[in-house]
Amino acid sequence: MSVKPIKLAKLRRSCSTCHLRTLCLPRSLDRDAMNALDALVGSRVLRERDHLYRRGQASHSLYVVRSGSVEVHIEAPSGDEQVIGFYLPGDLVGLDALADAQHSTTCVALETSNLCTLPYSRLEALCSRTPKLNRQLDSLLARELCSEQQLLLSLGRRGLEQRLAVFLLDLSRRWGTLGYSSARFRLTMTRGQIASYLGSAPESVSRAFSRLREAGVVRLQGRDIHLLDMARLVELSVAPGPFRHVQPAS
Amino acid sequence: MSVKPIKLAKLRRSCSTCHLRTLCLPRSLDRDAMNALDALVGSRVLRERDHLYRRGQASHSLYVVRSGSVEVHIEAPSGDEQVIGFYLPGDLVGLDALADAQHSTTCVALETSNLCTLPYSRLEALCSRTPKLNRQLDSLLARELCSEQQLLLSLGRRGLEQRLAVFLLDLSRRWGTLGYSSARFRLTMTRGQIASYLGSAPESVSRAFSRLREAGVVRLQGRDIHLLDMARLVELSVAPGPFRHVQPAS
DNA sequence: CGTAGTCTTGAAGATAGTCAACCGGGGTGG
DNA sequence: CCACCCCGGTTGACTATCTTCAAGACTACG
Numbered sequence: 368m369s370v371k372p373i374k375l376a377k378l379r380r381s382c383s384t385c386h387l388r389t390l391c392l393p394r395s396l397d398r399d400a401m402n403a404l405d406a407l408v409g410s411r412v413l414r415e416r417d418h419l420y421r422r423g424q425a426s427h428s429l430y431v432v433r434s435g436s437v438e439v440h441i442e443a444p445s446g447d448e449q450v451i452g453f454y455l456p457g458d459l460v461g462l463d464a465l466a467d468a469q470h471s472t473t474c475v476a477l478e479t480s481n482l483c484t485l486p487y488s489r490l491e492a493l494c495s496r497t498p499k500l501n502r503q504l505d506s507l508l509a510r511e512l513c514s515e516q517q518l519l520l521s522l523g524r525r526g527l528e529q530r531l532a533v534f535l536l537d538l539s540r541r542w543g544t545l546g547y548s549s550a551r552f553r554l555t556m557t558r559g560q561i562a563s564y565l566g567s568a569p570e571s572v573s574r575a576f577s578r579l580r581e582a583g584v585v586r587l588q589g590r591d592i593h594l595l596d597m598a599r600l601v602e603l604s605v606a607p608g609p610f611r612h613v614q615p616a617s
Numbered sequence: 618m619s620v621k622p623i624k625l626a627k628l629r630r631s632c633s634t635c636h637l638r639t640l641c642l643p644r645s646l647d648r649d650a651m652n653a654l655d656a657l658v659g660s661r662v663l664r665e666r667d668h669l670y671r672r673g674q675a676s677h678s679l680y681v682v683r684s685g686s687v688e689v690h691i692e693a694p695s696g697d698e699q700v701i702g703f704y705l706p707g708d709l710v711g712l713d714a715l716a717d718a719q720h721s722t723t724c725v726a727l728e729t730s731n732l733c734t735l736p737y738s739r740l741e742a743l744c745s746r747t748p749k750l751n752r753q754l755d756s757l758l759a760r761e762l763c764s765e766q767q768l769l770l771s772l773g774r775r776g777l778e779q780r781l782a783v784f785l786l787d788l789s790r791r792w793g794t795l796g797y798s799s800a801r802f803r804l805t806m807t808r809g810q811i812a813s814y815l816g817s818a819p820e821s822v823s824r825a826f827s828r829l830r831e832a833g834v835v836r837l838q839g840r841d842i843h844l845l846d847m848a849r850l851v852e853l854s855v856a857p858g859p860f861r862h863v864q865p866a867s
Numbered sequence: 868c869g870t871a872g873t874c875t876t877g878a879a880g881a882t883a884g885t886c887a888a889c890c891g892g893g894g895t896g897g
Numbered sequence: 898c899c900a901c902c903c904c905g906g907t908t909g910a911c912t913a914t915c916t917t918c919a920a921g922a923c924t925a926c927g
Contacts, residue, residue, distance in 0.1 A: 441766060444855050449770050463766065465759035472766065491752075498745050508758045509715035515765055516713065516722065520691060520701050527883070558906065568884055573907055589892090589906085605694050776914075808874065818916055823875055839874085839924075 381405050390457040390544065391431055392485075392503065400497050407493065409484035413437070413476035419460065422473045426464030428484040432456050435480025436555045439463075439472050440563070450564040452515070453477070453556060455541050459507055477555040522565060525606060527575045530565045532603035535585070539594060550597070554590040631655050640707040640794065641681055642735075642753065650747045657743065659734035663687070663726035669710065672723045676714030678734040682706050685730025686805045689713075689722050690813070700814040702765070703727070703806060705791050709757055727805040772815060775856060777825045780815045782853035785835070789844055800847070804840040 382393045382405050393401045411430070413419060419430060422442050432454050439460065440450045451472065454460050460482075464470045468487070494501040518537060522530045543549030554561070558576075559569040579585045584600060586593035594600060632643045632655050643651045661680070663669060669680060672692050682704050689710065690700045701722065704710050710732075714720045718737070744751040768787060772780045793799030804811070808826075809819040829835045834850060836843035844850060 441770060443771065451766050451770050462759060463763050466756050466763055471763050495748050495751075501745075501751065502741070505755065505758065506716050508755065508762065509712060512758065512762050512765065513713050513716055513721050515762065516691060516701050520699050521693065557904095569906080570885080570908085571883055574883090577907075807872095819874080820876085820917080821915055824915090827875075 382408065385433075387431075387433065387457045392459065392500075392507070395503065396497075396500060400493075400500055403493055403497065404485075404500070407486060407489040409486070411482045411484050413480045413482065415476055415478050417476045419474035419476065419482065420464075420470045422470055424470050426461065426468050426470050426487065428461065428486050429490065430460040430474075431483040431485070432458050432460060433481040433483055436477045437474050437480060437482075438477050438556060438560060439474045441472050448473075448563065449566075450556075450560050453538075453560075453564070456545055459511070462508055462511055465508070477560075521604075527565065527567050527571055528578060529603050529606050530567075531561075531572065531575045531579070532600045534561065534565060535592070535594065536600055536604050539597075549594075551591075551593045554592055632658065635683075637681075637683065637707045642709065642750075642757070645753065646747075646750060650743075650750055653743055653747065654735075654750070657736060657739040659736070661732045661734050663730045663732065665726055665728050667726045669724035669726065669732065670714075670720045672720055674720050676711065676718050676720050676737065678711065678736050679740065680710045680724075681733040681735070682708050682710060683731040683733055686727045687724050687730060687732075688727050688806060688810060689724045691722050698723075698813065699816075700806075700810050703788075703810075703814070706795055709761070712758055712761055715758070727810075771854075777815065777817055777821055778828060779853050779856050780817075781811075781822065781825045781829070782850045784811065784815060785842070785844065786847075786850055786854050789847075799844075801841075801843045804842055 382388055382391070382401050383398075385391070388394070388401075393404055396404065409428070410433075411419075413435070419437060420426065434456055436456075437454050437460060438450055439452045439454065440448045442448050460474055461470070463472050494504065518533065521533055538552065538554075539549040542552045556564075557569075558572050562569045562572040565572065576585070576587055580587050582599070584594075584596045584603075586595055632638055632641070632651050633648075635641070638644070638651075643654055646654065659678070660683075661669075663685070669687060670676065684706055686706075687704050687710060688700055689702045689704065690698045692698050710724055711720070713722050744754065768783065771783055788802065788804075789799040792802045806814075807819075808822045812819045812822040815822065826835070826837060830837050832849070834844075834846045834853075836845055
C-alpha cells in the first residue's frame, strides 16, 4: 500500500538492482551472498500458454516470477487437470521438484511473463556455503506449505461464494504487497481456471461472481475486478462454515 | 508388503536400532550422521486427545511419529476446524513452523502415541555440518508439499465416494509401507475427522462408507476396515472427474 | 448396567453440477 | 476492411449430490 508500484522496465537480471529484491529470495541476504546469487541467476521469457515445465520432466532449476503470472496444475492419469496455484511476481515456482529432481506438476504462463532461473546444482552449492540462504529457502518452502494449507483448505469447503471471497482477498493482499492497488486488479486467469482452483465448475464461478456483483460487493468487467466492499468480503471469507468437528480440550 | 511388521516393543530412542530407520529422517544417512542425530533426539508420549502443539504456540521441535497416529488441523478464526492431515509412524510433523518458528496448525493424538522430538536449534546446527541431512530435510519438506498437493487436490473435487477411495488407498499404501497389511487396518480417526479432511459432513461419510460396503468394495465393522476390491477402489480413485479445463498445447 | 459419544439411517431442502443456448470480443482469412 | 469464427463468459432449466435436522442403534467405559 505504501510501497511504490514496481516499474517492470527497471527490473534487471541483477538482484541487487531488482525492485523485487525485498520480496524475493535475496530478502535479508547480505551483499556478498546477493552477489553470489546474482552470478547464477538466469532469465527466461514465456508467452501466454507457454509451458515453464511439465509433469514428469527432469528439473534443472527453481524459478522466480519476475513479471506476469503463471498457473501450476496437476494432471490426473485420467487426463483432467486441477489448478493448485497462481503465482505472481516475487513468487517462487518449481519447489515441487526438490523431492526427487522431477516435476510432479505442470506450469503454464497466464500471460507474457519474465522469470529468473536458479539452477539447482549451483544453488545447492551456494546454499552449503551460505547457511542464511539455506534457511531462507527452507523458510520459503515451509511458507509455501503453510499457504497451500491455509488457502486450499480454508477453501476446503463452505459455499462457493465464500471460497471465492477467500480467493479474491488472497489475490488482493498479494497485489497490495507488490505495491499495486489491492482494491482493483486484473484476473489473469480464466473462469475455468479459477473454477478448477476452487474445485468447482466455470458456470458456478460465473454465477458466484454475478451474485457478488448484484450484492454490490465487487464491480466486474471481464477480467478487471474492483473490490467495493472489503468488509463484506472478509465477513464472507471467515464465515462460520458448517463443519463443527469440535473436540473438547484435554 | 514384503517388509516385516514393525514391532513396537523394539522401538528405541536410538535411531540406529529403530525399526523405522529406513523410512524415517535418517534414511540414507551414514553412521556418523546417524549417531549425531541420535544425540539430539528426545522422546514424548501422548494419550488420545493430548495436544502435541497448538496453533500460535512457539515451536521448539520437529517431531517424528514413532508409534500411534496424530491429526493436524487448522482453526479458522470463526472457531471451526479443518483437518489437513493424518500422520502415521515414520511421518514428520511440525514442518509448518519452519517458516516463522510458530505453529500455524494444531496437532492432536488420535490414540496413545510415541514421538521423537528434534529440537530446531540443535537440528539446524547439525544440518549446517551435515549437508546430506540438510538435503534430506529439504527433500522431505518438498515431499510433504507434493503429497499435500496430490492428495488434497486430487481430493479437490469429484463425488465423495471417489474422494473416500483416494483416502483409503492412501492409508492402505502407507500402512503397507510400514509392513502392515495394506488390505486390512484400523481407522484411528472418527468419521467426523475423516469428513473434515475430505471437506464433507460426518453423515455423508457414513453414507459413502455404507455404499462401498453394499457394493462389496469394503468390509467394515466400526473402525476396522477390510479392502475387498482394490481394483474397484483404484477405479473409483482415478475416475475421470467432471472438470475438463483442458487447454491446447502450445 | 447405565451413560456418553460415535455411528448409522431417514427425510427434506439447498447447493452446485450438467446440458444447452446465447452473447460479445479478438483474431483470421477472404 | 469487413465478415466470420472461435473462445470465453453469462444465463437458464433440470437434476444429482450433499447438507441439515432428527431419531435411533451400537460400543466403550465407568
